[in-house]
Amino acid sequence: MEIATSNIIKSDAGRDSGKLFVVTSTDGEYxxxxxxxxxxxxxPKRKKRKHVAFVAEGTTRLAQKIQHGEHITNSEVRRALAEFREDIQMDQEG
Structure with a gap:
């Protein structure tokens, strides 16, 4: 799966290994x-594509704002990632 703007990814390398992030933009291999x-x-953190793993496609209001170039806030990003974690946890429980 090609990682694109507004996708949710997981870091596979570095100090932030295992953390979830939202992609705000792409630039070649970064x-x-x-x-x-x-x-x-x-x-934002600049990271090479080979050091991350695709987790989910962004489908929230935040993803739409990123794709249309609108201003996003840190609280919107935190909220979107928290909702995603809750969805994953609910799927694993039942």
Whole structure:
């Protein structure tokens, strides 16, 4: 699966290994990632594609805002990732 803007990914390498991020933009082999907490919208993390794993396609209001180039906030990113974690947890429980 090709990783695109607004997708949710998991870091596979580095200090942030295992953390979930939202892709705010792509540039060749690099992705710009935010999680709203340690990596804010104002200073996204640049990471190589080979060091991340695709988790889910962004389908939330946040994903639509990112795709249309609208301003997003750190709280929106945190909320979207929290909702995604809850969905995953509910799927695993039952």
């Amino acid at each position: 992705l710009w990632l935010v999680d709203g907490k340690s990596r804010k919208v104002e200073q």
